[in-house]
Amino acid sequence: MRCPRSALLPAALLALLALSALWHHRSSGPSTAPASAAAFRWRPAPPTPRHPLQPPYPRPYRFLLNEPHKCRGRAPFLVLLVASQPSDAEGRAAIRRTWGSERAVPGVPVVRLFLTGVHPVFGAALGRLLAEESGRHRDVLQQDFLDTYHNLTLKTLMGLQWVSRHCRAARYVLKADTDVFLNVAFLVRRILRPRRPPRRRFALGYVYRGTGPLRDPRYKWFVPPQVYPRPTYPPYCAGPAYVLSGDVAVAAFGAAQRLPLLNMEDAFVGLCLQALGVAVTDGPPGAFNVVRLPYERCRFGRALSQHHHLSLGLVSVWAGGTSMGWGSHLWGGGHLYGAGCNSMAWGHLCGAGDTP
Numbered sequence: 001m002r003c004p005r006s007a008l009l010p011a012a013l014l015a016l017l018a019l020s021a022l023w024h025h026r027s028s029g030p031s032t033a034p035a036s037a038a039a040f041r042w043r044p045a046p047p048t049p050r051h052p053l054q055p056p057y058p059r060p061y062r063f064l065l066n067e068p069h070k071c072r073g074r075a076p077f078l079v080l081l082v083a084s085q086p087s088d089a090e091g092r093a094a095i096r097r098t099w100g101s102e103r104a105v106p107g108v109p110v111v112r113l114f115l116t117g118v119h120p121v122f123g124a125a126l127g128r129l130l131a132e133e134s135g136r137h138r139d140v141l142q143q144d145f146l147d148t149y150h151n152l153t154l155k156t157l158m159g160l161q162w163v164s165r166h167c168r169a170a171r172y173v174l175k176a177d178t179d180v181f182l183n184v185a186f187l188v189r190r191i192l193r194p195r196r197p198p199r200r201r202f203a204l205g206y207v208y209r210g211t212g213p214l215r216d217p218r219y220k221w222f223v224p225p226q227v228y229p230r231p232t233y234p235p236y237c238a239g240p241a242y243v244l245s246g247d248v249a250v251a252a253f254g255a256a257q258r259l260p261l262l263n264m265e266d267a268f269v270g271l272c273l274q275a276l277g278v279a280v281t282d283g284p285p286g287a288f289n290v291v292r293l294p295y296e297r298c299r300f301g302r303a304l305s306q307h308h309h310l311s312l313g314l315v316s317v318w319a320g321g322t323s324m325g326w327g328s329h330l331w332g333g334g335h336l337y338g339a340g341c342n343s344m345a346w347g348h349l350c351g352a353g354d355t356p
Contacts, residue, residue: 051226057261065134065142068166075169076111081159084114086126091178099182115155117147152265160253171198173249176241181306202245203280205237206288236270238290241305
């Protein structure tokens with residue numbers, strides 16, 4: 001029985017393909033040339049997944065509000081970088097009226113800037129209000145990261161980035177939170193001393209030593225091993241208020257580009273200082289207070305910072321201080337601590353012959 005031609009076609013095609021493959025194999029023969037190096041390139045390991053508590057960095061966050069000309073034509077003695085929430089217009093107003101005034105120390109150039117991100121819910125509406133506020137006061141910086149507690153590190157890095165780009169001649173940089181009362185004039189007149197050569201490689205604050213990350217996720221200071229595997233942090237200045245010399249502020253921003261980011265802002269700055277080989281300096285006893293203390297005239301008059309004082313508290317403390325002899329009207333000269341107050345020992349920060 002003969003098969004129809006249509007049935008023979010598939011078999012013929014398969015035979016032709018087999019012959020073609022055999023001919024190609026025999027004509028090429030075994031290869032004696034060395035394999036290309038590109039054939040043996042190792043593929044890079046896939047990136048380690050980023051923990052949700054570790055903000056992406058370095059990353060080109062955009063400035064939504066900026067003041068690039070604030071230091072043009074002058075070299076500030078002190079730059080105040082104040083971490084602020086977008087919604088806290090009241091707190092910013094209180095600071096402008098009190099310790100954050102750029103005229104708080106007559107004859108000494110001070111620059112004030114508030115650091116904000118984008119509100120997670122009301123970003124657009126608050127962004128418009130911030131733009132209006134910035135237009136009036138020219139003192140708000142904002143980048144396009146979410147303004148959350150675990151992004152506080154990004155706020156500080158934004159401030160250090162601004163100093164690095166626009167104000168490298170600043171002698172000192174003070175980073176503070178909005179719920180802090182700062183005695184800026186005391187800091188300038190008695191510690192930093194404008195008539196003396198500026199300190200270099202200098203970091204001053206309330207220093208934590210031998211502390212480590214909290215591993216319990218119930219704490220807001222929780223830091224998992226994926227973010228920071230070591231058991232202890234290097235010495236670092238507490239986040240409510242600390243001072244960096246201008247050179248350290250610029251160098252710390254550079255160091256941050258090479259280190260894994262930590263969601264604990266003050267500890268991360270400590271890691272940057274460790275990478276730079278910069279030691280932190282303890283403030284004298286009672287100078288930097290990290291817990292809330294009730295207002296007392298002499299204590300506040302000889303301290304650099306008091307924590308947990310919100311806007312109304314700032315205004316009342318400031319009013320009480322000025323009325324008792326150590327507030328804003330005093331700093332051109334006078335009783336630094338107020339009448340009847342004793343001075344405190346600052347020997348490890350004062351030069352030879354300097355007395356408070």
